[in-house]
Amino acid sequence: MDFSIGELARRTEVKVPTIRYYEQIGLLPPPPRTEGQQRRYDKNAVARLGFIKHARELGFDIEAIRAILSLQDNPDQSCSVADRIAKARLAEVEERIASLNALRAELQRMVEECASGRVAECRVIETLADSSNGHGRLVET
Amino acid sequence: MDFSIGELARRTEVKVPTIRYYEQIGLLPPPPRTEGQQRRYDKNAVARLGFIKHARELGFDIEAIRAILSLQDNPDQSCSVADRIAKARLAEVEERIASLNALRAELQRMVEECASGRVAECRVIETLADSSNGHGRLVET
DNA sequence: GTAGCCCCTATAGTGACTAGAGGTTCAAGA
DNA sequence: TCTTGAACCTCTAGTCACTATAGGGGCTAC
Numbered sequence: 001m002d003f004s005i006g007e008l009a010r011r012t013e014v015k016v017p018t019i020r021y022y023e024q025i026g027l028l029p030p031p032p033r034t035e036g037q038q039r040r041y042d043k044n045a046v047a048r049l050g051f052i053k054h055a056r057e058l059g060f061d062i063e064a065i066r067a068i069l070s071l072q073d074n075p076d077q078s079c080s081v082a083d084r085i086a087k088a089r090l091a092e093v094e095e096r097i098a099s100l101n102a103l104r105a106e107l108q109r110m111v112e113e114c115a116s117g118r119v120a121e122c123r124v125i126e127t128l129a130d131s132s133n134g135h136g137r138l139v140e141t
Numbered sequence: 142m143d144f145s146i147g148e149l150a151r152r153t154e155v156k157v158p159t160i161r162y163y164e165q166i167g168l169l170p171p172p173p174r175t176e177g178q179q180r181r182y183d184k185n186a187v188a189r190l191g192f193i194k195h196a197r198e199l200g201f202d203i204e205a206i207r208a209i210l211s212l213q214d215n216p217d218q219s220c221s222v223a224d225r226i227a228k229a230r231l232a233e234v235e236e237r238i239a240s241l242n243a244l245r246a247e248l249q250r251m252v253e254e255c256a257s258g259r260v261a262e263c264r265v266i267e268t269l270a271d272s273s274n275g276h277g278r279l280v281e282t
Numbered sequence: 283g284t285a286g287c288c289c290c291t292a293t294a295g296t297g298a299c300t301a302g303a304g305g306t307t308c309a310a311g312a
Numbered sequence: 313t314c315t316t317g318a319a320c321c322t323c324t325a326g327t328c329a330c331t332a333t334a335g336g337g338g339c340t341a342c
Binding site: 054058089090100101108125 | 188189191192195196198199200209210212213224227228230231234235237238240241242244245248249251252
């Protein structure tokens with residue numbers, strides 16, 4: 001029911017040194033060790049690390065992930081704190097979805113034009129070039 | 142109708158050294174210079190840099206952005222090349238949208254529970270913890 | 283023409299990993 | 313039980329994508 005860092009790495013597809021790095025910076029709690037100082041993990045670690053992996057792939061930085069995980073780790077903390085973090089992340093997530101939808105539409109158009117034998121004009125830049133749409137980085141206030 | 146690197150930085154909200162860095166690695170073409178070797182930009186540069194900024198915020202790495210921009214820069218290149226790049230990026234974009242939708246739903250649920258006065262149980266980890274859903278990195282083949 | 287802000291290049295530092303060196307532990311088989 | 317080799321340990325250094333600093337030169341307003 002518990003396993004090594006290598007097994008955790010295989011299950012999550014996160015590299016072993018990255019797992020140790022996450023522990024070092026406090027994203028993963030220090031796990032129990034064997035007599036010989038080797039780390040032993042359980043299913044909770046798989047879930048937590050899987051979440052971190054996903055969130056990183058989605059472009060959240062470590063501090064944002066730390067904030068989201070703190071919701072999980074302190075379910076009893078004041079509602080207002082959790083609410084503020086969740087709302088800020090929610091706004092960021094919604095903006096990202098909107099931008100990705102626009103980019104998807106343009107990529108789809110290009111693929112379709114290709115399929116119909118025409119050389120695609122590429123307008124990805126116009127699709128995503130507007131810098132005045134409030135896409136700045138969100139910060140907890 | 143043309144302006145300095147500082148003005149480009151203000152218009153795009155990209156920092157001056159970052160603009161020079163993008164030029165150095167070939168994401169931005171070298172612009173014309175004044176007699177005194179200062180860079181001058183036009184509206185095209187604003188659009189291209191705005192696109193790059195957005196794409197970085199969405200988590201695309203430099204090589205992915207380079208590939209997408211190459212569609213724009215070589216509209217006459219073979220359809221099969223453009224198609225391959227566009228399809229790979231499209232798949233990646235769709236996976237990201239799906240993950241973000243799941244995360245959004247969970248964050249919304251938490252915000253709603255907070256609004257109703259209950260302390261939120263946080264289940265963000267369960268929402269996004271599954272690492273066996275094919276979220277690996279896509280690569281051009 | 284000179285003050286002051288902006289630009290130049292070049293180098294070094296940061297965040298988030300990733301790889302390597304050099305040594306130790308664990309478990310499977312003899 | 314003993315051995316052996318894969319997997320583990322710590323520590324340091326390197327990579328990618330910036331970001332900041334140093335030291336100097338250009339440009340416009342008075």
